[in-house]
Amino acid sequence: MEPPPESQASIFSKFRPDHFAILVLSLTILKLIFTALTCPTRHLPGPWYTRFTHLRLKRAVVTGQRIFYIDNLHKKYGPIVRLSPHEVGVADLSSFREIHRIGTRYLKSDWYQRLANFPKLGVFTMIDPREHGPRRKLLSRSFSRTYLVENWESVVRKKALLCVSKIRDDAGRGSADVYNWWMLLASDVSAHLAFGESFRMLESGHSTQFIRVLKKLTMGAGIMVEMPLLRLLRFIPISAVQEMFNANDYILKGAGRAVEMARSRTGEANIFAKVIDDCEKEGEGHIDDMDVRIEAMNVIIAGTDTTGVTLTYLTWAVLQRPALQRALEEETAALPEGFTENDLINLPLLNAVIEETLRLYGAAPSSLPRVVPEGGSVLGGYHIPQGTTVSTQAYTFHRDPYIWSDPLTFNPLRWIPTSATATAEALTPDAKTAFHPFGAGARSCVGIHLARMELRYAVAFFFRECRSIRLAQSTTEESMEFENFFLIAPKAHRCEITFRGGRRE
Numbered sequence: 001m002e003p004p005p006e007s008q009a010s011i012f013s014k015f016r017p018d019h020f021a022i023l024v025l026s027l028t029i030l031k032l033i034f035t036a037l038t039c040p041t042r043h044l045p046g047p048w049y050t051r052f053t054h055l056r057l058k059r060a061v062v063t064g065q066r067i068f069y070i071d072n073l074h075k076k077y078g079p080i081v082r083l084s085p086h087e088v089g090v091a092d093l094s095s096f097r098e099i100h101r102i103g104t105r106y107l108k109s110d111w112y113q114r115l116a117n118f119p120k121l122g123v124f125t126m127i128d129p130r131e132h133g134p135r136r137k138l139l140s141r142s143f144s145r146t147y148l149v150e151n152w153e154s155v156v157r158k159k160a161l162l163c164v165s166k167i168r169d170d171a172g173r174g175s176a177d178v179y180n181w182w183m184l185l186a187s188d189v190s191a192h193l194a195f196g197e198s199f200r201m202l203e204s205g206h207s208t209q210f211i212r213v214l215k216k217l218t219m220g221a222g223i224m225v226e227m228p229l230l231r232l233l234r235f236i237p238i239s240a241v242q243e244m245f246n247a248n249d250y251i252l253k254g255a256g257r258a259v260e261m262a263r264s265r266t267g268e269a270n271i272f273a274k275v276i277d278d279c280e281k282e283g284e285g286h287i288d289d290m291d292v293r294i295e296a297m298n299v300i301i302a303g304t305d306t307t308g309v310t311l312t313y314l315t316w317a318v319l320q321r322p323a324l325q326r327a328l329e330e331e332t333a334a335l336p337e338g339f340t341e342n343d344l345i346n347l348p349l350l351n352a353v354i355e356e357t358l359r360l361y362g363a364a365p366s367s368l369p370r371v372v373p374e375g376g377s378v379l380g381g382y383h384i385p386q387g388t389t390v391s392t393q394a395y396t397f398h399r400d401p402y403i404w405s406d407p408l409t410f411n412p413l414r415w416i417p418t419s420a421t422a423t424a425e426a427l428t429p430d431a432k433t434a435f436h437p438f439g440a441g442a443r444s445c446v447g448i449h450l451a452r453m454e455l456r457y458a459v460a461f462f463f464r465e466c467r468s469i470r471l472a473q474s475t476t477e478e479s480m481e482f483e484n485f486f487l488i489a490p491k492a493h494r495c496e497i498t499f500r501g502g503r504r505e
């Protein structure tokens with residue numbers, strides 16, 4: 001006689017926790033083997049584990065080490081390297097040209113969309129060129145050099161001078177944290193353009209609550225892209241957590257002021273007044289009130305840490321080199337009173353120092369992820385399947401020894417072709433293509449002219465007004481090491497300077 005079938009209950013009663021663990025482990029191993037066997041990038045060079053998982057890359061991202069991790073992989077495996085089953089690092093110049101050329105079919109990856117936490121996308125996060133193109137065109141006019149010079153140069157100049165006087169005062173009293181002051185300068189300029197009124201952060205020495213919450217929210221969005229489960233934190237009723245994960249309504253409401261200022265023609269205009277005018281006049285493109293709120297936030301987010309961090313590293317790089325510092329002090333001292341940006345554009349050393357800072361310490365040297373179009377492509381001699389994310393990073397291109405001689409040395413003279421120690425390579429077509437601190441192609445930085453104007457004024461005033469300044473002892477190689485969360489920042493989040501010979505009240 002056959003034994004009676006075991007009831008389900010009795011099967012589970014024999015199922016012990018260690019069985020469960022073995023089952024989960026077996027399923028995980030099977031999944032990993034399946035991923036490795038079907039990995040669309042398995043034919044590419046790269047560490048074996050990147051065929052199985054993106055976890056190693058993720059670890060580098062969440063620990064602020066992504067640019068270094070990828071750069072090391074390029075050094076070991078070459079210009080095309082598998083970073084995870086679906087992401088490939090690209091450090092080959094002709095592939096870079098292909099990926100970022102105008103009219104490219106390699107579109108931004110959905111990483112950008114996941115970063116957006118608001119009801120609509122803005123110029124930075126839009127993916128479809130049919131949506132991005134008209135928006136970009138509208139904004140580009142308000143960020144053109146001509147328009148900025150006519151309408152905003154005096155604001156930038158005044159704020160840069162105020163910022164430098166604050167730095168000088170603090171340094172005179174003991175020490176000044178230029179990281180803090182350059183950040184305040186950049187956010188005050190961006191906020192003024194976006195809202196049409198000064199946030200007076202330089203005057204008070206502090207960010208406003210709106211700016212603080214906006215920065216936290218942006219940080220929260222960056223964290224949630226990497227760890228989506230953290231979205232659940234928005235339900236925790238602690239104000240610091242809420243500001244990071246659930247402050248959209250507060251921010252959108254605050255940004256309504258940008259709409260008010262753009263639509264009322266009574267107050268000081270902001271850049272969106274022109275955008276709206278252009279939109280209505282040309283009948284081209286479309287921008288509604290929610291778009292204005294979102295773009296206003298974009299301008300503040302994209303224009304603050306980028307410019308602030310770049311200025312911080314510039315200060316640090318120059319103050320380590322007293323001869324260069326003196327030369328810059330002399331060049332800027334010879335400027336006429338009431339100089340303008342046109343005068344600054346003609347200063348060889350000032351501009352060379354800015355370029356060299358952007359090469360080694362530009363604030364956005366990370367991967368700019370794009371997706372391989374339908375049909376796949378061939379990059380660096382390898383077939384890359386459609387849908388793969390390809391990531392190029394300026395950090396690697398700006399340090400490529402085949403493109404730059406002595407690439408790790410901060411040498412502004414490489415940008416001055418006539419100087420005795422200039423190396424000709426910066427002028428080669430390869431160097432020109434490789435140099436992309438503001439991104440490349442149709443998605444390059446729309447704020448480039450504003451950023452350059454801020455950098456020029458800040459540097460000119462700083463070296464004119466703060467002579468005989470030096471790094472404080474708290475500012476070291478270690479404190480200035482990069483932390484990389486899409487942008488870079490000094491690990492210590494400060495950079496202190498002081499006067500040689502101590503206090504100057």
Ligand code: HEM
Nearest residue numbers: 123124302303306307310364368438439443445446447451
């Ligand atoms: C030194 C300062 C700056 C640096 C290094 C920088 C760098 C960059 C880079 C690398 C990109 C391309 C991002 C990508 O492809 O994912 C970008 C885009 C962008 N930047 Fe900047 N930026 C700076 C200043 C500014 C300023 C002052 C503004 C604001 C007004 C701004 C607004 C934007 C916007 C809106 C985009 C998106 C453009 C688009 O997708 O069409 N940036 N920036």
